[in-house]
Amino acid sequence: MFSNLKELIAVYAMPLPLFFIFLGLAALLFFSGRRRGGLGLGVLATVMLLLAACSPLADKLLEPLESRYPPLQISGEETWVETIVVLGGGWQPERGGSSLSRLNESSLFRLTEGLKLLQDFPQARLVVSGGSRLESMPPVAEAYAQAVSELGVTAVELVVLDWPTDTASEARAVRDLLDRGSQLLLVTSASHMPRAMAHFRAVDLDPVAAPTHRLVNPGVAWNLAYWLPTSQALSKTERALHEYMGLVALVWEH
Numbered sequence: 001m002f003s004n005l006k007e008l009i010a011v012y013a014m015p016l017p018l019f020f021i022f023l024g025l026a027a028l029l030f031f032s033g034r035r036r037g038g039l040g041l042g043v044l045a046t047v048m049l050l051l052a053a054c055s056p057l058a059d060k061l062l063e064p065l066e067s068r069y070p071p072l073q074i075s076g077e078e079t080w081v082e083t084i085v086v087l088g089g090g091w092q093p094e095r096g097g098s099s100l101s102r103l104n105e106s107s108l109f110r111l112t113e114g115l116k117l118l119q120d121f122p123q124a125r126l127v128v129s130g131g132s133r134l135e136s137m138p139p140v141a142e143a144y145a146q147a148v149s150e151l152g153v154t155a156v157e158l159v160v161l162d163w164p165t166d167t168a169s170e171a172r173a174v175r176d177l178l179d180r181g182s183q184l185l186l187v188t189s190a191s192h193m194p195r196a197m198a199h200f201r202a203v204d205l206d207p208v209a210a211p212t213h214r215l216v217n218p219g220v221a222w223n224l225a226y227w228l229p230t231s232q233a234l235s236k237t238e239r240a241l242h243e244y245m246g247l248v249a250l251v252w253e254h
Helices: 002-012 015-031 035-052 055-066 105-120 140-150 167-177 193-202 231-253
Strands: 083-086 125-129 158-161 184-189 208-212
Touching: 002 015, 002 231, 015 035, 015 231, 035 055, 035 231, 055 193, 055 231, 083 105, 105 125, 105 140, 105 184, 105 208, 125 140, 125 167, 140 158, 158 167, 167 193, 184 193, 193 208, 193 231
Parallel strands: 083 125, 083 184, 125 158, 184 208
Antiparallel strands: none
């Protein structure tokens, strides 16, 4: 029940669905005789959507999440890493082509970062995670495993966790897999890392963060185009809101 509610909120509490909801309410108000209220709500909905699609606001929301954990610095002398955990994302199994080409952007960045870290720590085992809420869709962990094989990475102990469907269950699955005191690197998108680390610490694990897939460029030069609404900025706003709501939901997940 909680999982279904969380999924509904994650889908409909986003700028674009809220825009259409408010627009529908505005139309009802307008055609029921309350024209001023309907027009006001319609204007408010439009302004909110335009602001959500502007890069300055999107970056302002996303940057605190992405900067919480800096990129992992490897000196080349570390030998302590026993496990590299790559968290699940999304993929499109019906797209065709190689498993790598069917991973979405977040999953692709996460897996390639995990494989890069495997070169730095060849003694480590690689754990790929991610289930599916739909019976008709294979789990993303399976796609990860296929992609690893297609890339020719054979000299590795690969563990596939194909049943966890959210970050909380991924943390529990990794905890049940590892020996107490095991040292691990946690790989996920930079914006997702604060929530992922909180979930892992809630189950008494203390991973080292290895964030990837950063979307905010702090050194970008602001110009007119930066202030214009874009679908890319809207996507960043949605990602930030999703993570903030996920951090709030932590209270009920452990």
